[in-house]
Amino acid sequence: MDKKTKVIVCVAAAHILLSMMAMIIHSRKRKRNARRTGITYAPMHERDRTRIEYLNTKIWRDDTCINMIRMKRACFFHLTKHFRERGLLQDTIHMCVEQQVAMFLNTVGHNLRNRLIGTNFGRSGETVSRCFNKVLRAIGELRGELIRPPSLDTPTKIAGNYRWDPYFKDCIGAIDGTHVRATVPRDMEHAFRGRKSYATQNVMAAVDFDLRFTYVLAGWEGTAHDANVLRDALERVDGLRVPQGNSFTYLLVNDNVYGIMTIIYIYILYYHCILGKFYLVDAGYGAKPGFLPPFRGVRYHLNEWGNNPVQNEKELFNLRHSSLRVTVERAFGSLKRRFKILDDASPFFPFPTQVDIVVACCIIHNWVIQDGSDEFIIQDSNWPSNSHATSLVGQASEHAAMVALRQGIADQMWTDHQNYNGN
Structure with missing residues (x-):
């Protein structure tokens, strides 16, 4: 092979190498751009609306609220309000405190698995598990407030009842x-x-x-x-x-x-x-x-x-x-x-x-x-x-x-x- 032929081969090889490198760089750039365009919250607005609608259909009537989360609607909203006021739970971008507490109460009220709770509320199993532990810790913070020593006064049930008063007045x-x-x-x-x-x-x-x-x-x-x-x-x-x-x-x-x-x-x-x-x-x-x-x-x-x-x-x-x-x-x-x-x-x-x-x-x-x-x-x-x-x-x-x-x-x-x- 003469010198001219060698030059032509080297130029052709360099051209091919440069073309391959350009293709790789372009491919990576396209993938990067595709990932960036995929991270968007616009399509999730409809999903969030669906989740809220599902929750509202379950908790805005006392009968369905009791069946699902084992307490009346007013009691449930008082509880979630208390969590907010105490700073124990906060709303996130895609989940309000009511949803977090409702998933917890639905789990313990019916002994349901995370997979079923996730299906009902439109959440992943990891999200359900994380929210469950978060609400469990928040409820534990209320122990000193709600589990208190009894009053030292004679109980109303005993006072004035001939069967127990004065024998059990203390x-x-x-x-x-x-x-x-x-x-x-x-x-x-x-x-x-x-x-x-x-x-x-x-x-x-x-x-x-x-x-x-x-x-x-x-x-x-x-x-x-x-x-x-x-x-x-x-x-x-x-x-x-x-x-x-x-x-x-x-x-x-x-x-x-x-x-x-x-x-x-x-x-x-x-x-x-x-x-x-x-x-x-x-x-x-x-x-x-x-x-x-x-x-x-x-x-x-x-x-x-x-x-x-x-x-x-x-x-x-x-x-x-x-x-x-x-x-x-x-x-x-x-x-x-x-x-x-x-x-x-x-x-x-x-x-x-x-x-x-x-x-x-x-x-x-x-x-x-x-x-x-x-x-x-x-x-x-x-x-x-x-x-x-x-x-x-x-x-x-x-x-x-x-x-x-x-x-x-x-x-x-x-x-x-x-x-x-x-x-």
Whole structure:
């Protein structure tokens, strides 16, 4: 090959190389321009309008609002307004606070999966998950505001009612535990599978007589005994607190002096209310300062009048104790009726999130209660009274002061009952 031919070949090769480079650069530029023109919000206005229309059709009528998000329209808007005013949730470019809260309530109200929520609201699964956690944290910030210690005044339900006043005038609520379905790693299931055939978490709560949760402790294993859960609640820095009286009475009763002196101590305990306030609890918690259980081993399903009437002071005490303590069972029943995530199939969230969901549901329950009752609140007249037995397994130890107080109340209650029948 001569020199001229070599020059021609080199020029041709350079031309081809330059042409290929130009084509590559042009192709990349076209792709870059295509991506830039694709990032536009104009087509999303119609989608946002569709999403708002879907939400409006569900929440602007009380019946569809209750069916979808488990609360009335006014209560829902008051809640979203509160989130805005507190700065806990904010509107975004394509999602308002109402949509965020509605997706959360729809999830916990019906135990729906993110995929279904995303389909209904026109959102991706990632958006649904992110909004769920954001709303869950916002609700958790309301815990100190909505789950508050009970009033120390005599409850309205007790005051003036001959069955409970004055015997329980220092009672500030009732405490019980309930089991909520849980999903945990397989190697931990044995600790969470107690009385149920499936894994559960043991949730202890205190409720006042207006069905408001005043304390909630969630996250214990399903096999945990109620007395252990209560002990943990009392030992926590921000745990359960019960206003008590002075130590003079405890000193007297703990001397274990019997006979005529015991009657004097009961008189001091009951008529002067030195022990202070107390909660009604199941027998499994045991009698201790601030916690008053029924008598153990005493029959239940009794009637104060008519068929199968009470025969002694212990049966009468247990009957009235049960009819008053049923408030906490009504609260749990109402909670699980409203939020199916607590009672349906096993949840699909990590266990720490499951614990937070239980507390969040109690907070929302309290919000609904303060905004007025609805169909999910079980009325007292519709709840079967005396429907629970007195457990005799794994009983906690009992404190002499509360045992004496219980006996004193039962004796006075029986005396008044007989005097009324005699007249």
